[in-house]
Amino acid sequence: MIDVALLGAGRIGKIHAGNLVRQPGARLKYVVDVDAGAADTLAKQHGAASAQPEAVFDDATVRAVVIGSSTDTHADFIMRAAAANKAIFCEKPVDLALERAKACAQAVAKAGVTCMIGFQRRYDPTFSALKARIDAGEIGDPEMLVVTSRDPGAPPVDYIKRSGGIFKDMLIHDFDIFRWILDDDAATLHATGSCLTDPAIADAGDIDATAVTIRTKRGRLALINTIRRAAYGYDQRFEVIGSKGMLQAGNHRPSEVCAWNAQSVSIDKPEHFFLERYRAAYAAEMAHFFDALVHDMPVRTSIDDGVKALALAEAATTSWREKRIVEL
Ligand SMILES: NC(=O)c1ccc[n+]([C@@H]2O[C@H](COP(=O)([O-])OP(=O)(O)OC[C@H]3O[C@@H](n4cnc5c(N)ncnc54)[C@H](O)[C@@H]3O)[C@@H](O)[C@H]2O)c1
Numbered sequence: 258m259i260d261v262a263l264l265g266a267g268r269i270g271k272i273h274a275g276n277l278v279r280q281p282g283a284r285l286k287y288v289v290d291v292d293a294g295a296a297d298t299l300a301k302q303h304g305a306a307s308a309q310p311e312a313v314f315d316d317a318t319v320r321a322v323v324i325g326s327s328t329d330t331h332a333d334f335i336m337r338a339a340a341a342n343k344a345i346f347c348e349k350p351v352d353l354a355l356e357r358a359k360a361c362a363q364a365v366a367k368a369g370v371t372c373m374i375g376f377q378r379r380y381d382p383t384f385s386a387l388k389a390r391i392d393a394g395e396i397g398d399p400e401m402l403v404v405t406s407r408d409p410g411a412p413p414v415d416y417i418k419r420s421g422g423i424f425k426d427m428l429i430h431d432f433d434i435f436r437w438i439l440d441d442d443a444a445t446l447h448a449t450g451s452c453l454t455d456p457a458i459a460d461a462g463d464i465d466a467t468a469v470t471i472r473t474k475r476g477r478l479a480l481i482n483t484i485r486r487a488a489y490g491y492d493q494r495f496e497v498i499g500s501k502g503m504l505q506a507g508n509h510r511p512s513e514v515c516a517w518n519a520q521s522v523s524i525d526k527p528e529h530f531f532l533e534r535y536r537a538a539y540a541a542e543m544a545h546f547f548d549a550l551v552h553d554m555p556v557r558t559s560i561d562d563g564v565k566a567l568a569l570a571e572a573a574t575t576s577w578r579e580k581r582i583v584e585l
Pocket residue numbers: 264265266267268269270289290291292295325326327328329330348349350375376377426531
């Protein structure tokens with residue numbers, strides 16, 4: 258049995274709890290949350306106990322921790338888990354400050370523990386099928402990537418204030434997709450943005466719509482467009498153009514029923530938001546984490562990937578604030 262503790266019993270914590278108890282040989286022992294009621298409820302649901310962080314880090318039988326608490330807690334929990342020799346699954350981003358994220362990666366390397374970052378899009382069946390076909394050479398050498406990443410609505414402004422800004426909170430996933438799909442490093446990055454959907458987001462010092470362009474060290478190009486409020490729903494697509502053609506990854510819909518009448522042809526909107534769209538990806542990433550632990554294998558999305566995506570998010574923040582191209 259692998260005893261596991263979950264830190265954070267919010268939106269994503271609940272998803273991870275449900276997935277980790279389904280892994281053969283895994284047992285959820287503790288749930289930790291500053292909201293004791295949330296910890297208790299989730300713990301009871303899965304036959305676990307609610308606990309303080311000290312109980313988790315002092316308990317040598319706990320082999321792994323899953324960190325799904327607020328972003329500003331990640332670095333501290335990673336450091337403590339590494340010091341206690343526990344395997345770590347941590348949500349994105351590693352931290353809001355690049356230097357602190359790098360320090361976490363050093364601590365993890367020094368302790369020699371597994372540390373996986375929750376870039377679940379790499380485990381999505383559609384996206385991973387597309388990546389396998391690029392790797393098989395179907396479109397030749399990839400030359401350009403266009404990412405569309407639009408949310409159905411902005412989170413509450415209180416969340417935005419603690420989020421580190423749109424590049425670290427939202428585009429961090431798109432920067433990871435860029436690194437994974439093009440398998441290349443950024444040479445230059447330009448980001449621009451506006452606050453178009455809610456002035457309260459501007460008052461909080463953030464933007465809600467962005468356009469980012471990246472030129473890679475090998476001269477490939479990437480364009481990322483995002484907005485926090487797409488009136489028609491959650492829009493997650495990308496296309497990769499290569500020397501022999503193009504591959505597109507489209508949205509998922511709740512059903513494929515199509516209605517035809519005298520005025521129009523209509524079909525379901527895309528799945529509502531990330532909890533629905535990436536349900537299979539969250540399950541697959543947790544299965545991968547436990548598989549890696551059981552078989553002592555490296556994880557596919559390591560803390561180094563977390564640090565590299567954060568470096569791009571930090572460059573984008575600088576580019577937007579200072580209105581200039583950033584060299585990496
Ligand atoms: N990979 C993804 O698709 C994805 C999706 C959503 C959120 N996230 C990430 O997951 C994290 C949580 O996001 P969420 O949407 O679940 O937020 P949330 O606010 O619903 O949940 C966060 C939980 O952490 C708890 N918490 C805060 N400080 C704590 C502490 N010191 N110790 C223990 N618990 C503490 C809060 O009480 C809350 O229950 C964020 O870092 C976010 O970036 C990732």
